[in-house]
Amino acid sequence: MTKKSADDLRSRRWFGSGPKSTEHTAHALQAGYSREEFEGRPMIGIINTWSDMNPCHAHLRERAESVKRGVWQAGGFPVELPAMSLGEGYVKPSSMLYRNFLAMETEELLRCHPIDGVILLGGCDKTTPALLMGAISMDLPTIYCPAGFTMGATFRGERFGSGTGAFRWAPELVAGNLSLDEWQTLEQKIWSSPGTCNVMGTASTMTALAEAMGMSLPGASSVPAMDSRGHQLAAAAGRRVVQMVWDDVKPSDILTDQAIINAARISVALGGSTNAAIHLIALARRAGSAFSLEDFDAIGRQIPVLANVQPSGTYIMHEFSDAGGLPALMTQLSDHLHLDCMTVAGTTLGENIQGARVVDKDVIRSLDNPVATEALAVLKGNLAPNGCVIKPSAASAHLMQHRGRVVIFEDADDLAARIHSPDLEVDENSVLVLRNVGPQGGPGMAENGMIPIPKVLAEKGVRDMVRISDARMSGTSFGTCVLHVSPESWIGGPLALVREGDEIELDVPNRTIHLCVSDGELEARKADWTPRAPHYQRGWGLLFSQNVNQAHEGCDFDILSSRAPTPEPKIHG
């Protein structure tokens, strides 16, 4: 049922005001379109994060052509808008420093142009939350189209996943069990084609959450990058978003509290990235939901890990896809999902998974045969009054309750300089602490939370130990890593007050993390503490450090997550 006519289109403000529209009409003609190709048609903006500096998105220019095909077929007018790409590998100090930049860019690209509907092309880690955050705030009809994941590989006869495989073999290189030649062979296999990491890292987690919350077409997040279905789904999204414009279906119609809760439940059932604990809170706040870190912890206790995918499990995304992918996994959880949530397909989540089935019961498990019991736990205590997170499903069971002496690294440089030193005084019971790597301290909260196992211990065969930081870790990482300590050390959080030789007690079953130092001593240390000189005195870095909130709040800017209305641009021409 069509709710809008051509006269109601947002783009009519540019194109439909008689002689005043001349400049806009003439530019469309200049671009080589004839009047019947654009007049009265919804203009569909394709926000494309293709870039030579993001090989995970190398195929997105062709993908955009498939979207355009669909948009034309449905009577729309497609236009491609390039946006900052945030290739996870190259962007320093961390792509997280720029997630809000891309979110802001997405929102403003849509606002300042005559756009009626939106296709978002992303996939590599931060691109997904960033594009969605911007689109949520702009609230035009939107579909998110994921890039798909890179080809699979094996190494020394073992299944080898992006990131996870390299992390698994890195201590062997440090310990001298792997030659440099073999390591270079391995480097070739981490990403063997365009596409995002092929394990349940941040990319696969966030694209799955986009689908779970109803913002992608059904099944889209479980398709490999080089699979022709990617083009078919892109064209289908192009057709569908034109209809969404006429029907006026916006993110605010899709992203209810229940949709966010569905996404959180799926996140833990996937054994998803710890980064979801930041991005989903940021997305929820943009959408006006009060979803919190505590809610995530409660969901983590209720729902076990069903996806047997690295780093929590054995397989990679291709096998997850062949086993039925996300729609099949959702059938296992149907009693725990709000199946009446609407999705961008125009159908409910429940309708979308009708007919889906699990093809391989070892890859997609049932609730009575899970891979692990907990994918995410939120800990609190005097070391992290506002919380921190750990991924038990990718950690060591024997370290879930542990007390040990602290070895401190003051920042990422200090870590790099000393972690493999033969003089490092450390044993396998030590607790490694890395600080000044949070949202402001990093700056940008880089993924150095999976602190390497010191060489002196790696050589003795130690492969895991308790590590604590205010950083994040890659979703492809694993190990007993306590992350996102909030408030961060850079702003004087308790992590800043830890001293060499202190003891820290970790108790995951009871959700506590305790610095074994008296309150009085902590107060005295706090009085002694002085902040470091700021990283930035100008530019984006200064804007970021003045506005970014803490990890438990999603690291968004309050000026962006605010739901206050923003006026439409004045059209003078």
Ligand code: FES
């Ligand atoms: Fe791009 Fe992992 S590096 S998705």
Ligand code: MG
């Ligand atoms: Mg990453």
